[in-house]
Amino acid sequence: MADEKRTKRKKTAGRKPKKDPAVFRYSIKFTSEENGRFEILFQKSGLRYRARYIKMKALDEASKVIKIDPATTDFYIRLTNFYHQFQAIGNNYNQVVKAVKTNFGDKRAFVLLRKLEKETVELVIVSRQIVALINEYKEKYLNTHLPD
Structure with a gap:
């Protein structure tokens, strides 16, 4: 039991x-x-x-x-920051043009917009340099071509 x-x-x-x-x-x-x-x-x-x-x-x-490459990640983050800064510059540009047209006479607005145009040309040059650096970085460091 x-x-x-x-x-x-x-x-x-x-x-x-x-x-x-x-x-x-x-x-x-x-x-x-x-x-x-x-x-x-x-x-x-x-x-x-x-x-x-x-x-x-x-x-x-x-x-x-x-594979996560820290240098590429850092480059991407900085590039994204540049993009946001260019967006902000574009928004400010539109606001400045609108304010100059509404607050100043034709002659004064023309002079101010001429100065703004010169700064815009410099900004375009800088943006082209950035694009050239991006392309150079892609060619040197990013493996865009996968082996067969």
Whole structure:
């Protein structure tokens, strides 16, 4: 009778049993050259565990490698800031032209708008230099051409 009570009790201690307890293990051997290539590919994958990387490659799951270049990110942020500054300049330009036309006579408005036009030409030159620098950066540092 004591044996029946012991068998009816639930086990409360220990680890919970797995749903699929079958585990199959495989081993592979690499030469030093193969191991070097494997380590490089593993690090590029961004995974934390080598076993998951091997399983992913063995079962033909697609792997994605995402590279984040801090210099390119910084360049993009600064370029975005330039864009916002040019938008602000464009808004201010329209407001200035409207204010000059409404608040000043024709002669005075003409003189002021002439000065504004000279500054605008300088701004166009600077914007062209920025575009040239962007194109130079793309050619030198961004890998726009993917290998076949």
